[in-house]
Amino acid sequence: MQAALELATGEAERATRLVQTKAISVEEADVKAKARKGSEAALAAAQAAVDAAKLEVDFTRVTAPISGRIGRKLVTEGNLITGGPNGATMLTTIVALDPIYCYFDVDERSALKYRELARQGKRESALYQTIPAQMGLANQEGFSHQGTIDFVDNEISATTGSIKARGIFDNKDRLMSPGFFARVRIPGSGEYEAMLIRDTAVGSDQGRPFVYVVGADGKATQRTVVSGPLEDGLRTIREGLTREDRVVINGLMAIRPGVVVKAEEAEMKLPAIAAAGVHDPER
Numbered sequence: 425m426q427a428a429l430e431l432a433t434g435e436a437e438r439a440t441r442l443v444q445t446k447a448i449s450v451e452e453a454d455v456k457a458k459a460r461k462g463s464e465a466a467l468a469a470a471q472a473a474v475d476a477a478k479l480e481v482d483f484t485r486v487t488a489p490i491s492g493r494i495g496r497k498l499v500t501e502g503n504l505i506t507g508g509p510n511g512a513t514m515l516t517t518i519v520a521l522d523p524i525y526c527y528f529d530v531d532e533r534s535a536l537k538y539r540e541l542a543r544q545g546k547r548e549s550a551l552y553q554t555i556p557a558q559m560g561l562a563n564q565e566g567f568s569h570q571g572t573i574d575f576v577d578n579e580i581s582a583t584t585g586s587i588k589a590r591g592i593f594d595n596k597d598r599l600m601s602p603g604f605f606a607r608v609r610i611p612g613s614g615e616y617e618a619m620l621i622r623d624t625a626v627g628s629d630q631g632r633p634f635v636y637v638v639g640a641d642g643k644a645t646q647r648t649v650v651s652g653p654l655e656d657g658l659r660t661i662r663e664g665l666t667r668e669d670r671v672v673i674n675g676l677m678a679i680r681p682g683v684v685v686k687a688e689e690a691e692m693k694l695p696a697i698a699a700a701g702v703h704d705p706e707r
Contacts, residue, residue, distance in 0.1 A: 433460050492520040519602045524595040526559055526571075528608050529586035537612075547611060550576045550589065557591045558609045561600065567609045569593050569600075619665045620658035622692060625673040626651060635665070636672040638685050644672060646681045658692065 488494075495517040499505055505513035530538075542549035549555070550573040558567030571593035580587050591608055593600070600606075626633050626649070633651045636644045649664030665671065672679060673692065679685060 433463075486515065488518050490518065490520050492518050494518045521598055521601070522595040523571075523592050524600050524602070526591040526593060526606050526608060528589060528591070528606075529581075529584060530589055531586050532580055534612075535580070535587050550574075550610075555610060557593075559591060559593055560607045560609075562605045567607065573610060618652060619661040619667075620655060620692070621661060621665075621671050622673045623654065623657075623659040625671050625676070626659055626661075627676050635661075636676060636679050636681075636685075637665075638670045638672060638687055642684045642687070644679050644681060644683050644685045 497516050499513060499515050505515070507513070538547065538549060539551075541547035542551070554572040554574050557571050557573050559569040559571060560567040561569075571591050573589055574592050575590040577588040621635065625635050627635070629646075629648075632648055634646050634648050637647045638644055647664055647669075650662040652660030652662050654660070670687070670689075672685065672687070
């Protein structure tokens, strides 16, 4: 094909020069030009056939676009398989292990809460950038795996009323595998300064949390507080306490406002060891 094209090209160029001197007719020069174009088309068709054959040979070797662990072989040598977009035979499966993805659903109320916090500038939104996330497996206490949320879907499911999100976590030790159940925790509020006290120090008066604070005169004063979640076994106090306050952490049932408390200081992080121990709150 290449030789035929070179011959047709040479004849067409000579015909172009000869027709200028009227040594040949215009019709004969046109025939030579059309013959060259025909040879070019034939060469292109032949090259396309070669490329298609190479592609078919490449298809005999299946390569994965990701690294991971391959599953069992579903088809053995000698079996008939089919290809194409519909009804193709599955040969095997492969899953990525490191990093590993964790998909979970966020209910509509929580999604609206997070977006409102982002609108107020109190919390970053996973819609616009990655945010930190923690994960724990079914046999683990707490959330020992650190990762980020890197994807949030674009609509709320009309069936479940939730929106799907995805976290990405390191899995270098191959502890996690696709399909495992996991618990995911993400920041649910903006950053704020808070105190940490023992949960036993918090009482409730008609649903309002309070603590007893011992003043410089040794008398107990009831202080209404705004409490938050538990953090490492300690109750978060968002409002109502300062670093200088001494909080009663044991014996709340025996204390009344204005009563003089004979207090002994105790570590806030340790179990209660005194009937009316107090300690400065920690941030």
